[in-house]
Amino acid sequence: MAVSARRGTPLTIEEISSTAVRLIDEGGVEGLSMRKLAAELDVNPMSLYHHVESKEALLGLVCATAAQRMHMPPDDGAPWQDQLKALALAYHRHAREHPALWGYVHTHPQLINDHRLVIWQTLYRILRLAGVPEPELRRTSEILNAFVSGFIVAETHGHMSDDPEGVDRNFDTAVHLIINGMVSFSA
Amino acid sequence: MAVSARRGTPLTIEEISSTAVRLIDEGGVEGLSMRKLAAELDVNPMSLYHHVESKEALLGLVCATAAQRMHMPPDDGAPWQDQLKALALAYHRHAREHPALWGYVHTHPQLINDHRLVIWQTLYRILRLAGVPEPELRRTSEILNAFVSGFIVAETHGHMSDDPEGVDRNFDTAVHLIINGMVSFSA
DNA sequence: ACCTGAACACCGTTCAAGT
């Protein structure tokens, strides 16, 4: 059988990807090396290159994997303000689970640039509901995404001072600021 | 004279720092290595460690250097909306000069966390003008900074689709959104 | 098909030695 001498099972991309996600969660993107990942999988470093073209490709895969784990709020018929807030909360929860990965995606946005992704479609739907005209959808969603990402990266990297009145007050303020800005924008 | 065998002059921190800024501008943060920097300075790699404790410390120095080059708009007595926009423009211009460094600072915010820095003091002044109460100044400025940084990182990393009606329309929209949000916030 | 070991060209950094 063409099977590793050190393991019983052959490698799978899922195994590689989810182990990489875990290592990054634990030690940051700069803490991940092909060699450490291979050791964690109990495999020769070079075996990885049979499933992944390069470290950069691996990181792309890892970002895609993490993005798929993000769970979008359904269309529950609520007002757009509430749905936008729910979406922001989904970002927030996901970012807290994978802070290091979030920072990486934010500075390597090619990895999430595909506007067919659910996350963009959800944002489009909510912005339509808010009355944003069709040709402005892309622009507007990119801006909102950048704002929320910026906030979350700052927060997960400790750039947000704690508020004595509650941990999530900064986040609430940020979301309210955006929503208020949108309201007076469409008026 | 205790002078390098390869150069006429001894190294200075300024020389190290500004050369590092240039290398990062040219090839990104991951393109900078101590060895390349030393080669660029025509010096032995180990000489750098006499002026800088580690690569991480060097990057801190580099961020500080770049931040000092950022030129703040003066208090010209204009309405807060205009001054806030002018400040955002200053960010924008600076980010376009050092895009790689901006991404790095944004994910390593310890480097700019000091609220005594001019940039924070300028933001505080404008927010006071906008009627933000004193105990909310820090929170509010952190949020706005995160928004604008998020936008600029997205933009400088190619995450913003081009607008046929003008390059800066996305930026204008973003700034207007924030200002409108602030207006209805204080009302 | 899938895995491996040796090798190459790089890293950051320590340390003892030079002037």
Place this chain on the structure above:
DNA sequence: ACCTGAACACCGTTCAAGT
């Protein structure tokens, strides 16, 4: 005081060889 060369423990990746 400032600089250097050799060395150590790491990297990502190529390539020819194994099953």
